[in-house]
Every structure is written in C-alpha cells, then in structure tokens.
Amino acid sequence: MALDKFEKRSAEVLETIVLLKDLSDHELIYSAKRDDEPAFAEIVRRYRNPITNYLYRFLNDYEEAVDLAQETFVRVYFALERYHTEFAFSTYIYRIATNLAISELRKRKRRNLVSLTGFFQYGDEDEEDFHPPDSKPLPDVDLVENEQSKMIARAIATLPEKYRAPIVLREIEGKTYEEVAAILDLGLGTTKSRISRARGLLKEKLKNLI
Amino acid sequence: MINKDLQNSSDDELLSVGDEEIQRMIKNLSRVDAPKDFDFRLKARIANAAPPQVKTSFLPALRYVLPLSVVVLVFTFVIISGVYLTGNNEQTAKVISPTPVESAAAPLPDSLPSSLPLVTQTPAESVPDMILAESPPPTIQTKKKEKIIVEETNFVAARSPKKPTVKLPGVKSADEGGGSYDSTSSVPPVIRMPAGITSTDVVETSPNIENKNDIITKQTLLPLGIEIVSENGKRRVASIKKGSVAERSNVKVGDLIEAIDGEKVSGDAVRTKTLEGKKITVLRGAERIEISFNK
Numbered sequence: 001m002a003l004d005k006f007e008k009r010s011a012e013v014l015e016t017i018v019l020l021k022d023l024s025d026h027e028l029i030y031s032a033k034r035d036d037e038p039a040f041a042e043i044v045r046r047y048r049n050p051i052t053n054y055l056y057r058f059l060n061d062y063e064e065a066v067d068l069a070q071e072t073f074v075r076v077y078f079a080l081e082r083y084h085t086e087f088a089f090s091t092y093i094y095r096i097a098t099n100l101a102i103s104e105l106r107k108r109k110r111r112n113l114v115s116l117t118g119f120f121q122y123g124d125e126d127e128e129d130f131h132p133p134d135s136k137p138l139p140d141v142d143l144v145e146n147e148q149s150k151m152i153a154r155a156i157a158t159l160p161e162k163y164r165a166p167i168v169l170r171e172i173e174g175k176t177y178e179e180v181a182a183i184l185d186l187g188l189g190t191t192k193s194r195i196s197r198a199r200g201l202l203k204e205k206l207k208n209l210i
Numbered sequence: 211m212i213n214k215d216l217q218n219s220s221d222d223e224l225l226s227v228g229d230e231e232i233q234r235m236i237k238n239l240s241r242v243d244a245p246k247d248f249d250f251r252l253k254a255r256i257a258n259a260a261p262p263q264v265k266t267s268f269l270p271a272l273r274y275v276l277p278l279s280v281v282v283l284v285f286t287f288v289i290i291s292g293v294y295l296t297g298n299n300e301q302t303a304k305v306i307s308p309t310p311v312e313s314a315a316a317p318l319p320d321s322l323p324s325s326l327p328l329v330t331q332t333p334a335e336s337v338p339d340m341i342l343a344e345s346p347p348p349t350i351q352t353k354k355k356e357k358i359i360v361e362e363t364n365f366v367a368a369r370s371p372k373k374p375t376v377k378l379p380g381v382k383s384a385d386e387g388g389g390s391y392d393s394t395s396s397v398p399p400v401i402r403m404p405a406g407i408t409s410t411d412v413v414e415t416s417p418n419i420e421n422k423n424d425i426i427t428k429q430t431l432l433p434l435g436i437e438i439v440s441e442n443g444k445r446r447v448a449s450i451k452k453g454s455v456a457e458r459s460n461v462k463v464g465d466l467i468e469a470i471d472g473e474k475v476s477g478d479a480v481r482t483k484t485l486e487g488k489k490i491t492v493l494r495g496a497e498r499i500e501i502s503f504n505k
Binding site: 041044045048049051052053056057062065066069070071073074077078148149152153156167171172196199200202203206209210 | 225228229231232233235236237238239240241242243244245248249251252255256259
C-alpha cells in the first residue's frame with residue numbers, strides 16, 4: 001500500500017518535471033511568480049551552467065564566477081515581479097550577469113586586488129596547480145592541463161572589458177550578433193565592431209599559436 | 211553543434227585566416243559547469259537574503275517637490291508680507307486721518323479785512339500725507355495727550371522717507387557737510403549759530419511752547435534777532451535784539467508772526483518746508499505786513 005503511494009507520488013513528480021522541461025522560459029517565469037518553486041528550479045537548471053561558464057571566461061576566476069552566477073539567480077528571484085517579457089529571458093539573465101561581472105572587475109580595480117585563483121592557475125609551471133577546497137573535481141581540469149587553452153583563456157582575460165564581454169558571448173556562448181547587442185545594450189554596428197576588434201587583439205596576443 | 215557554428219558563421223562577415231583560427235581556438239575551449247551543490251547553495255542564499263529593498267527613487271519626486279516648495283514658500287512669504295504691510299498702512303492711516311489737508315491752511319481770524327494780501331498754499335505746496343500726522347490737534351493740551359501725539363509722530367516720522375530738517379541761515383545742512391536738526395530726535399540739537407547769537411538763546415525753552423513748530427519758529431527767528439512768545443496759538447514778537455536784522459527791517463514788538471517764508475506758523479499751521487527766515491508776514495493791528503530780510 002505504502003509502496004503504491006510512493007510510486008504514484010514519484011510518477012507525479014516525474015510528470016511535473018517532464019512538463020516543466022517543455023515549458024518556455026516565459027512560462028516558467030510566469031509560474032515562478034506564483035511561488036511555483038519547481039518552475040524557478042527549472043530556470044536555474046537551464047541557465048546555471050551557461051551563466052557560470054560565461055562568468056568564468058569573463059572573470060577568469062572559477063569561485064568568483066560561481067558566486068556571481070548565484071548572485072545572478074538571487075537577483076532574478078527577487079526581481080521576478082518586475083520582470084517583463086519584452087526581451088528573451090536569456091538576454092535578461094545574461095545582462096544581469098554581465099553587469100555583475102563588470103561591477104566585480106571595477107571593484108577589483110579599485111581595490112587593486114589580485115585573484116589568488118588566477119594567480120595560482122596561471123603561475124609558473126613548477127608551481128602546484130590550485131585546487132579549490134570543494135571536494136568536487138574542477139570541471140575544467142582539462143583546460144588547466146592544456147597549455148594552449150590556458151594561453152587563450154589568459155588572452156581573453158586580459159582583454160579590455162568592453163571587448164571581452166562581446167567576444168565571450170559571441171564565440172563561447174554562441175550568441176548571435178543581435179543577442180549580443182541586446183545583452184550589452186549596444187548597437188549592432190558597435191557590437192560587430194567590438195567583436196572584430198577583440199578578434200584582432202586576440203590575434204596579436206596569440207600570434208605564436210596561429 | 212556544427213550546424214550552429216555554421217549558422218553563426220553564416221551571418222559573419224568574411225573572416226581572415228587569422229580570425230578564423232582565433233574563432234576556432236576560442237570555440238575549442240572546454241566549457242565550465244556549475245558545481246553540483248550550486249542549487250543547494252543558491253537555495254540557502256535566497257533563504258538568507260532579505261529581499262532587496264526596492265529603492266523608492268525619491269529623486270524624481272524631489273525634482274518636482276523642491277521647486278514647488280520654494281514657490282509655495284515664496285508665495286506664503288509674499289502673502290504674509292502683504293498682510294503685515296497692509297496692517298501697518300491701516301495703522302498709519304488712522305494716525306493721519308484726524309488732520310485733513312485743509313487744516314494746514316488755517317483760516318484767518320474773521321476780524322481781518324479780506325483786502326489784505328493772504329499767504330495761501332498752492333497745490334504744489336500741499337502738505338504730504340506722512341507729515342500731516344506730525345500736527346497735533348489744537349485742542350490737545352494735557353500731558354497725556356501730548357505723549358500720545360509724540361509717539362505717533364515718531365512712528366510716522368520713522369516711516370517717512372526723508373526726515374524734516376531745520377535749515378538755519380549760515381548753517382550747512384547734513385548733505386552739505388554740516389549738521390542738521392532732526393526734528394524727531396529727543397536729543398536737543400546742537401546748532402551752529404551766526405556770530406552774535408549764543409547757543410543759549412537757541413536752547414531756551416518756554417512753557418508756552420505748544421509743539422515743535424514753536425521751537426522751529428523760534429530757532430528760525432532768533433538769528434534774525436526776534437524773540438517770540440506763544441499766545442493762544444499765535445506767535446507774538448516779545449523782543450527784538452538791538453542792531454539785529456529784524457530791528458533794521460522794522461519788525462516791531464507785539465507783531466503777530468503769521469508766516470515765515472510763506473509758511474504759516476500761527477495756530478495749527480504746520481511747517482511743510484525748511485524755514486530760512488528770509489521773509490516773514492506779520493499782523494500789526496489790523497494790518498498785514500510782509501517783511502523781507504536783506505542780510
């Protein structure tokens with residue numbers, strides 16, 4: 001009897017998950033506004049990896065990227081009531097993440113801080129690689145071991161922020177020019193120009209690899 | 211994935227070989243995923259985080275409220291000032307009202323013949339309203355009444371744009387670099403007198419003096435050598451200094467001083483301009499005589 005109940009409940013949950021997966025972002029937001037926790041969880045599930053990856057490539061600091069990714073979702077959660085469906089949700093959430101990342105970069109400039117993670121990650125070869133205290137393995141262990149990837153990541157991280165965000169969104173996140181322009185609130189021409197300029201800068205920095 | 215890349219490349223401008231290589235290298239970067247405890251940490255963070263206070267942007271409201279407040283304050287100030295000033299004007303009007311302009315030109319005694327040349331005020335010399343208040347009613351003789359009148363006079367004189375001054379012959383006015391007599395001042399004035407006239411003559415006080423016009427009249431006539439007494443609102447020549455201008459000009463003891471420089475000084479007449487004592491009008495018996503002083 002109890003087993004039947006459990007199976008029935010599991011089936012309902014599974015059905016809910018399946019249904020949530022089929023919902024669009026705006027539908028999920030609509031549900032989340034009505035305190036539908038699974039709907040918001042689905043939004044988080046959809047965007048946690050892309051946002052974390054974007055922020056990681058932007059900041060070149062994994063812990064900071066994870067922290068800002070969480071902050072991004074906190075902002076989204078508390079701003080659900082004020083969210084309007086004029087833009088795609090992805091544009092909305094990437095814009096929040098970008099703004100947080102830019103703020104973080106400016107804070108770093110003001111404090112003149114050096115990222116310890118970045119310092120150890122891109123230090124001399126003889127030094128031991130940095131491992132976060134988290135028990136889980138670093139997702140981009142392969143990246144650390146790959147010299148070429150390290151150089152590319154370092155080159156992106158040294159780009160000025162106005163070139164860094166467009167090139168990461170375009171080349172790493174695979175956004176179209178229009179999406180990049182919408183996220184960064186720039187004109188299409190400016191966006192293309194900045195991406196082109198970013199490519200040129202990267203070409204100079206990585207000329208040894210080309 | 212390949213199709214997406216092709217699609218992204220399709221809306222690209224033509225890339226150089228170097229750009230394509232850069233694009234390929236960037237795309238080959240491995241993706242980084244969120245940690246497994248991401249959801250758990252996020253839930254804890256949301257549970258602990260107080261909802262961010264919606265910033266009530268008061269600045270836009272301030273943009274309108276501040277100028278509005280200034281306007282209201284200015285408007286209120288203007289209204290209050292208007293009420294205050296209006297109240298003062300009413301008070302002034304009350305002081306002025308008992309003395310109509312006609313009273314300045316006091317009628318001559320009925321006994322005088324109408325053929326005599328009369329010194330009358332022209333409209334241009336009409337008495338300014340503010341100075342009218344300085345003239346006390348003729349019937350007021352008690353000390354109490356006098357006190358009230360003086361207070362009122364001071365009040366009005368204080369608001370008067372130009373204080374009346376007594377100009378004596380040979381004495382420079384304040385504007386000319388000398389001193390002046392402030393009729394509203396309670397301090398006895400120090401007046402420089404011509405040679406032969408001592409200051410004690412000027413400061414002389416008499417119980418017959420009814421008002422300040424008497425003082426001014428006396429001070430105007432003393433340099434001419436004329437000493438007067440007040441009798442029932444009339445100024446009579448009491449004595450004439452020997453060898454003085456008055457004696458040479460044939461002023462007689464007992465003459466009633468009616469006007470100085472065309473300004474009536476008898477009765478309730480009010481001084482409206484600075485007296486210089488160049489010409490006086492006297493009544494000798496039934497005769498009205500005009501005496502000019504050529505100093």
